[in-house]
Amino acid sequence: MMSISFPEEVTIVEMLPxxxxxxxxxxxxxxxxxxxxxxxxxxxxxEIEVTSFTHxxxxxxxxxxxxxxxxxxRRSDVVYRALVPNVIGTxxxxxxxxxxxxxxITASPEYNRRNQNMTIDENLVVISxxxxxxxxxxxxxxxxxGMSFFSPYEGRIAKSQTLRIVEEVIGFGVDEVTLATSMGxxxxxxxxxxxxTIYRRFPDVDLGLHLHDTNGMSLANTIVAMQLxxxxxxxSIGGLGGGVILPDAMENIGNTxxxxxxxxxxxxxVESGVDFEAIVTIARDTLTALDVPxxxxxxxxxxxxxxxxxxx
Amino acid sequence: MMSISFPEEVTIVEMLPxxxxxxxxxxxxxxxxxxxxxxxxxxxxxEIEVTSFTHxxxxxxxxxxxxxxxxxxRRSDVVYRALVPNVIGTxxxxxxxxxxxxxxITASPEYNRRNQNMTIDENLVVISxxxxxxxxxxxxxxxxxGMSFFSPYEGRIAKSQTLRIVEEVIGFGVDEVTLATSMGxxxxxxxxxxxxTIYRRFPDVDLGLHLHDTNGMSLANTIVAMQLxxxxxxxSIGGLGGGVILPDAMENIGNTxxxxxxxxxxxxxVESGVDFEAIVTIARDTLTALDVPxxxxxxxxxxxxxxxxxxx
Numbered sequence: 001m002m003s004i005s006f007p008e009e010v011t012i013v014e015m016l017p018x019x020x021x022x023x024x025x026x027x028x029x030x031x032x033x034x035x036x037x038x039x040x041x042x043x044x045x046x047e048i049e050v051t052s053f054t055h056x057x058x059x060x061x062x063x064x065x066x067x068x069x070x071x072x073x074r075r076s077d078v079v080y081r082a083l084v085p086n087v088i089g090t091x092x093x094x095x096x097x098x099x100x101x102x103x104x105i106t107a108s109p110e111y112n113r114r115n116q117n118m119t120i121d122e123n124l125v126v127i128s129x130x131x132x133x134x135x136x137x138x139x140x141x142x143x144x145x146g147m148s149f150f151s152p153y154e155g156r157i158a159k160s161q162t163l164r165i166v167e168e169v170i171g172f173g174v175d176e177v178t179l180a181t182s183m184g185x186x187x188x189x190x191x192x193x194x195x196x197t198i199y200r201r202f203p204d205v206d207l208g209l210h211l212h213d214t215n216g217m218s219l220a221n222t223i224v225a226m227q228l229x230x231x232x233x234x235x236s237i238g239g240l241g242g243g244v245i246l247p248d249a250m251e252n253i254g255n256t257x258x259x260x261x262x263x264x265x266x267x268x269x270v271e272s273g274v275d276f277e278a279i280v281t282i283a284r285d286t287l288t289a290l291d292v293p294x295x296x297x298x299x300x301x302x303x304x305x306x307x308x309x310x311x312x
Numbered sequence: 313m314m315s316i317s318f319p320e321e322v323t324i325v326e327m328l329p330x331x332x333x334x335x336x337x338x339x340x341x342x343x344x345x346x347x348x349x350x351x352x353x354x355x356x357x358x359e360i361e362v363t364s365f366t367h368x369x370x371x372x373x374x375x376x377x378x379x380x381x382x383x384x385x386r387r388s389d390v391v392y393r394a395l396v397p398n399v400i401g402t403x404x405x406x407x408x409x410x411x412x413x414x415x416x417i418t419a420s421p422e423y424n425r426r427n428q429n430m431t432i433d434e435n436l437v438v439i440s441x442x443x444x445x446x447x448x449x450x451x452x453x454x455x456x457x458g459m460s461f462f463s464p465y466e467g468r469i470a471k472s473q474t475l476r477i478v479e480e481v482i483g484f485g486v487d488e489v490t491l492a493t494s495m496g497x498x499x500x501x502x503x504x505x506x507x508x509t510i511y512r513r514f515p516d517v518d519l520g521l522h523l524h525d526t527n528g529m530s531l532a533n534t535i536v537a538m539q540l541x542x543x544x545x546x547x548s549i550g551g552l553g554g555g556v557i558l559p560d561a562m563e564n565i566g567n568t569x570x571x572x573x574x575x576x577x578x579x580x581x582v583e584s585g586v587d588f589e590a591i592v593t594i595a596r597d598t599l600t601a602l603d604v605p606x607x608x609x610x611x612x613x614x615x616x617x618x619x620x621x622x623x624x
Contacts, residue, residue: 213609215572215576302496
């Protein structure tokens with residue numbers, strides 16, 4: 001008889017300030033970003049990706065990265081992380097005083113060429129430099145491997161391509177590795193295959209998952225990943241984020257919504273340290289302020305409390 | 313090292329004609345129902361729940377049960393099943409010439425009292441009669457246990473309550489048992505707990521799952537159930553169905569959408585025998601004809617084909 005077990009606790013990382021805002025259809029004022037990050041800092045989230053140190057022409061929505069980092073009220077129990085695509089961005093992040101950088105590379109040669117303007121080999125050299133520079137300044141460095149499962153140009157990504165990058169960045173001494181599915185096209189079999197292969201080859205790797213929900217499988221993928229040992233998941237308030245190159249109808253479907261992930265975890269008695277009620281309040285207030293319709297199940301009322309109250 | 317395996321094939325049961333139409337906001341003409349069922353009969357679906365033999369005052373939308381069953385073009389490779397709440401309905405179903413009945417009971421005393429007008433013990437007697445009558449006429453009889461995990465009145469349902477009903481109906485000689493979550497409030501830990509307990513006590517039971525997606529966990533629950541041995545899943549085109557007593561904002565979130573379940577299965581290389589493209593066409597045409605907005609991930613474009621075509 002097969003039995004299934006889940007971890008007692010997991011770490012969740014809030015992506016709204018970076019992934020949610022980077023392609024948001026309008027400019028979100030710096031003060032609004034700072035207020036949201038300060039709210040997010042007070043609800044038990046262990047880590048927040050607060051911005052991206054990218055060239056302002058490439059991601060104009062996050063051109064205020066320095067102002068955001070200097071404006072927020074830092075708490076000692078929260079890790080403030082930023083995305084960095086290159087050495088210039090890393091130096092800016094260090095100067096701004098960030099705790100941790102998420103160094104970006106993708107497993108898709110074509111996507112890497114078009115969006116990063118580098119071959120994967122060139123990008124790997126950059127990653128090794130970011131790791132060295134970051135470590136010299138006492139930062140934690142994570143490698144975020146975009147398109148780990150699927151590329152909008154090449155389709156499904158061969159496991160060997162993702163594995164090669166994992167192997168290289170581990171060789172460079174990276175602290176953490178995150179497999180990202182910005183296209184939201186991973187499935188439970190593929191996740192199980194890639195993750196279990198990585199753990200077999202690198203049993204000590206600190207591995208995380210950054211899932212998008214384009215195909216509706218992000219919680220199913222999370223379940224499989226938890227069973228295999230993954231304990232760190234990115235997510236975003238209201239599911240905001242991503243939508244890099246997706247069908248129009250999917251503009252409201254981005255990252256795994258933080259509130260939906262948290263709801264599943266609390267229902268499963270998996271501890272995250274995050275205050276569910278407080279996250280729901282932030283999610284509701286934030287989507288209202290941004291004038292974005294609720295698309296997460298929790299915000300539509302898909303929790304026991306709402307169903308029971310409706311029938312009292 | 314933990315490893316995860318999934319089945320090579322599963323059976324999916326289409327619920328649209330019954331669960332999708334029973335509380336649909338307007339009357340769907342008999343000819344339209346028949347045309348949809350005939351379309352569904354041609355795409356490889358092994359089983360379709362075509363109607364419910366309920367008192368017409370209780371479910372007026374399905375008051376044409378006899379006309380639907382006599383009007384459809386039956387195929388020998390499709391099982392045509394109907395929901396029956398009592399002996400009268402069972403006799404009507406037999407007279408109409410159905411292949412299989414889904415005998416309804418719930419694990420919630422309060423829900424059973426309000427909606428079935430019986431205590432659970434009274435309902436169990438009825439189920440045993442339905443099984444006998446059905447078997448005498450050569451029908452397959454399934455027991456559909458509603459509220460197996462959560463009730464809108466009592467909240468979470470104790471495993472012992474569901475188990476007691478499973479034990480009784482197996483004792484009566486039922487052919488199949490289906491655990492239903494019409495409230496869509498089950499979670500992977502609870503599903504794993506209930507399902508593995510049932511298999512431990514009744515290793516030979518033919519167990520199926522009828523999931524709704526109110527909390528967004530229906531595919532996650534499916535993944536866990538597949539790992540534990542479940543091979544039969546109910547679903548509904550466009551996710552139509554359910555919404556018994558749910559928050560207003562959730563009116564478009566019902567059963568697991570057939571096209572989303574199928575997409576996950578094909579991506580995982582789990583065989584269902586169902587033609588995915590044909591289902592997507594039926595889903596699109598049906599929702600258009602019914603004037604219902606698409607809420608499934610597949611219909612919004614969350615499949616590799618759409619993403620790749622968009623970026624060619």
